[in-house]
Amino acid sequence: MSIDVDIVAERRNSGLDRVHVGNSSFPTIGSNEESKEVGLKVESVYRDEQSRWIVAVAENRDKKAFKRLFNYFAPRIKGFCQNNGSTSDRAEEVVQEAFVNIWRKANLFDPKKASAGAWIFAIARNSRIDLIRKENRPEADTTDPFFEQNEPESPLAVLETERKSKLLRDFVRDLPAEQQQVLKLAFFEEKPHSEVAEELGIPLGTVKSRIRLAFKRIRSEFGEI
Amino acid sequence: MKITHHLSEEFLLDYSSGALSEAWSIAVAAHLSKCSHCRALHAKLEEVGGSLLSDSTPEGLSDDIFENVLDRLDEAGAATGNGVRHNSEWASRYGIPAVVTDYLAADANKLPWKSLGLGVSQVVLETKDSSATARLLKIPAGKKVPHHSHKGRELTVIFSGGFTDETGSYGPGDIQEIHGSTEHQPWVREGEDCICLAVTEAPLKFSSVAVRLAQPLIGI
Numbered sequence A: 001m002s003i004d005v006d007i008v009a010e011r012r013n014s015g016l017d018r019v020h021v022g023n024s025s026f027p028t029i030g031s032n033e034e035s036k037e038v039g040l041k042v043e044s045v046y047r048d049e050q051s052r053w054i055v056a057v058a059e060n061r062d063k064k065a066f067k068r069l070f071n072y073f074a075p076r077i078k079g080f081c082q083n084n085g086s087t088s089d090r091a092e093e094v095v096q097e098a099f100v101n102i103w104r105k106a107n108l109f110d111p112k113k114a115s116a117g118a119w120i121f122a123i124a125r126n127s128r129i130d131l132i133r134k135e136n137r138p139e140a141d142t143t144d145p146f147f148e149q150n151e152p153e154s155p156l157a158v159l160e161t162e163r164k165s166k167l168l169r170d171f172v173r174d175l176p177a178e179q180q181q182v183l184k185l186a187f188f189e190e191k192p193h194s195e196v197a198e199e200l201g202i203p204l205g206t207v208k209s210r211i212r213l214a215f216k217r218i219r220s221e222f223g224e225i
Numbered sequence B: 001m002k003i004t005h006h007l008s009e010e011f012l013l014d015y016s017s018g019a020l021s022e023a024w025s026i027a028v029a030a031h032l033s034k035c036s037h038c039r040a041l042h043a044k045l046e047e048v049g050g051s052l053l054s055d056s057t058p059e060g061l062s063d064d065i066f067e068n069v070l071d072r073l074d075e076a077g078a079a080t081g082n083g084v085r086h087n088s089e090w091a092s093r094y095g096i097p098a099v100v101t102d103y104l105a106a107d108a109n110k111l112p113w114k115s116l117g118l119g120v121s122q123v124v125l126e127t128k129d130s131s132a133t134a135r136l137l138k139i140p141a142g143k144k145v146p147h148h149s150h151k152g153r154e155l156t157v158i159f160s161g162g163f164t165d166e167t168g169s170y171g172p173g174d175i176q177e178i179h180g181s182t183e184h185q186p187w188v189r190e191g192e193d194c195i196c197l198a199v200t201e202a203p204l205k206f207s208s209v210a211v212r213l214a215q216p217l218i219g220i
């Protein structure tokens, strides 16, 4: 496994996230006593600029960074919602709700677990469910005492996850058209796979096999997940 | 926790994309609370969503949108989690995740258990979802549930105890997915009541009166 990382002794003011060697990224029971910060910082070269903006919002309540996030994502969230048949007004309501939530939840963003785009997608999706469908969005909560925590990952494994997430974004663009179409109908139009079959006028089994093919490629490209 | 029965890729895709309605989503989120394997795939699917969002066509916004957001920020404090945890003694005993207990009263004694007969009792979770029903079920240890069939889809997540049927053996954390008209006869493990969450298509989807009368039983 070869991973390009910058290892820097101390860059506290860089505004970039740091991985504490020897300190697990997941709060596992019993691990806290042994964990020691050794002062070595590992900084990912894969982290995108937008992740730094979210971190700046979380740590410094930085409105300039917030505006940058808005300028980049707000028009895309609007476009994303309009794919679903929402009017311009409704789509803009979702945009506003999403950005209030981005401000509120920025401190929960963990760049080691998700890219900025994935995290903001999840917030926009949930805002859309809340405002348009008027339903709750049940989510697993890592602070729940009955949440089964992951095995702690080494800092290098965390970086490998980040590298793969970055590759995944390019990879989606290169999927065969019919696999991409199924994913787009699911994500843009919030169509369950059964309705995707109806809309495309193809058997449910065909939709399932396209989903499985897309997943198989994601798996083979990124290792067993 | 050794989990052997996972979510299908189609169900996980529907949940990650946001297409899945609330009642089903409770079952998916309950399984994700217990299963790091499915969580990893869910995270990848959210990356797919992020990738599609980043590549989507930007649409121009009305002038005042950012100002409107800024006006709302003062009232919006920083989030501390997904809400209040009901960490009741009862939920602890059965290892029921917060995503389910959030729908229930904090005090276990006030849980509106309703008998379904045959020693089985249920609490229906109140959701805004009219297409499916989520219910917590308690089935006595060693119970053999009568042979029955299902109409439509069903998801069951086990929290404590377990059962075996024609399709396999299910224990804590496992999720069972049933499609269409499956016939089965679950047999609850000895020694421990089986506590599980079952999500079924809303009864009004069934046209036959007989099926609707029998719904409490086949809803297991």
Ligand SMILES: [Zn+2]
Pocket (backbone or CB within 6 Å): B003, B005, B006, B007, B031, B035, B037, B038, B039
């Ligand atoms: Zn699983």
